Amino acid sequence: MTAPAKITSGPRHVACIMDGNGRWAQARGKPRLFGHHAGAQRVKEVVRACPSLGVKYLTIFAFSTENWKRTQAEVAGLMKLFRRYIQAEARELLAEGVRVRFIGDRVQLDPKLVKLMDELELLTSVNDRIHVTVALNYGGRDEIGRATKRLALEVSAGRLDAADVDETTLARFLDTHVLPDPDLVIRTSGEARISNFLLWQSAYAEYEFIDTLWPDFNAACFADAVRRFAARERRFGAVPA
Numbered sequence: 001m002t003a004p005a006k007i008t009s010g011p012r013h014v015a016c017i018m019d020g021n022g023r024w025a026q027a028r029g030k031p032r033l034f035g036h037h038a039g040a041q042r043v044k045e046v047v048r049a050c051p052s053l054g055v056k057y058l059t060i061f062a063f064s065t066e067n068w069k070r071t072q073a074e075v076a077g078l079m080k081l082f083r084r085y086i087q088a089e090a091r092e093l094l095a096e097g098v099r100v101r102f103i104g105d106r107v108q109l110d111p112k113l114v115k116l117m118d119e120l121e122l123l124t125s126v127n128d129r130i131h132v133t134v135a136l137n138y139g140g141r142d143e144i145g146r147a148t149k150r151l152a153l154e155v156s157a158g159r160l161d162a163a164d165v166d167e168t169t170l171a172r173f174l175d176t177h178v179l180p181d182p183d184l185v186i187r188t189s190g191e192a193r194i195s196n197f198l199l200w201q202s203a204y205a206e207y208e209f210i211d212t213l214w215p216d217f218n219a220a221c222f223a224d225a226v227r228r229f230a231a232r233e234r235r236f237g238a239v240p241a
Contacts, residue, residue, distance in 0.1 A: 010230045011183035013057035014222075015205070016046070017197055020189030020213030022074075033077040038215035040085055047098060049219035050130050053226045057131045057179060061197050065105070065139030079113060082136065086116045090123060097129025103175035104138030105146065133179060140199030147173035176201055184229045186222075188214045206232055 018039055025035030043060060050058055063078060093100060102117045109117075117136070150173045154160040160169070171177060181201045185194070190211040194202070208225045210217070 010054045010226050011206075012055065013059070013180050013182045013184075014050075014055050014226065015059040015061070015182040015185045015198055015202065017061045017185070017187040017195060018043070018214040018217075019187055019191055019195075021215060023189065024213040024215045032074055033081070035215055036078060036081055040081060042215055042217055044089070045219045046217075046222050047130065047132055048096070049222050053223055055130070055226065057133070057182075059103075059133040059135060059176075059179070059182060059198070061135045061138065061195075063104075063136050063138070064196060065137060065142050066196065068108070079110060083113050083116055086113075086120050090120050093120070093132075094124055094127065097127045098124060099127040099129075099131045100124045101131065101133045101178075102136050103133055103143070104136045105142060106137065108137055131179070133176070135197070138175070138197075140196045143175050144170075144200055147175075171200070174200060181205065184208065184225070186210060186225050188212050188217050204234070206234065 021035035021039040022032035023035070024038065025032050028034075047058060050056075062082070067078075068075060100120050102121065106114050106117070147170060151160070151165065151170060155162050155165070176198070179201075181203070182198060182205045184207075185198070185202050185205045186208045187194070188210050190209070192209045194207075198205075206229055208228065210221070210225065212221055
């Protein structure tokens with residue numbers, strides 16, 4: 001299907017690189033994990049803001065494949081935070097119509113955390129009000145590498161003809177194969193890079209690089225970014241009429 005030359009409506013799918021938690025905490029004389037806990041509260045606020053803004057899909061970058069390079073204490077604290085968040089919020093997410101999915105490589109993750117992730121996905125699978133995808137131990141290059149490996153195995157097994165492989169085929173093997181591509185990617189904290197996030201999916205996404213640190217990025221900030229998106233002209237490589 002040919003993409004429209006111009007879209008003036010709001011984004012259906014917003015992805016967020018939630019940057020700045022550690023710096024926010026350090027600026028207040030607190031340990032970095034204090035900032036991550038504050039950032040988790042902002043996630044709840046942004047999720048709740050989505051329906052009124054017409055955002056059906058929200059993807060958040062929680063932990064990258066590169067974040068293992070952080071101190072052992074910070075990584076352990078983050079993993080504990082993920083477990084506590086899932087346990088504390090599961091019923092509320094279900095009640096609010098949120099469907100939760102996780103993307104990323106689960107092999108390195110603690111089995112207890114993976115079990116909680118699986119249970120939350122199953123528990124909320126009946127929901128359709130808003131779809132929240134959490135990128136956990138996720139990297140765009142890693143995802144493409146894993147997808148390519150699965151595709152190659154299908155070709156090797158004779159279930160797929162190599163001559164039929166194209167970009168649509170590869171997309172079916174990505175972690176996000178059940179999701180639409182993001183329309184808008186927001187990165188907080190003033191950094192202007194994409195940090196290996198949704199490399200394939202965001203080929204035609206609009207970007208917002210925002211100076212605000214994630215723990216200060218509230219529902220009003222999110223709404224402002226969504227409204228700015230609506231004023232943009234998206235041509236997808238076409239020439240405006």
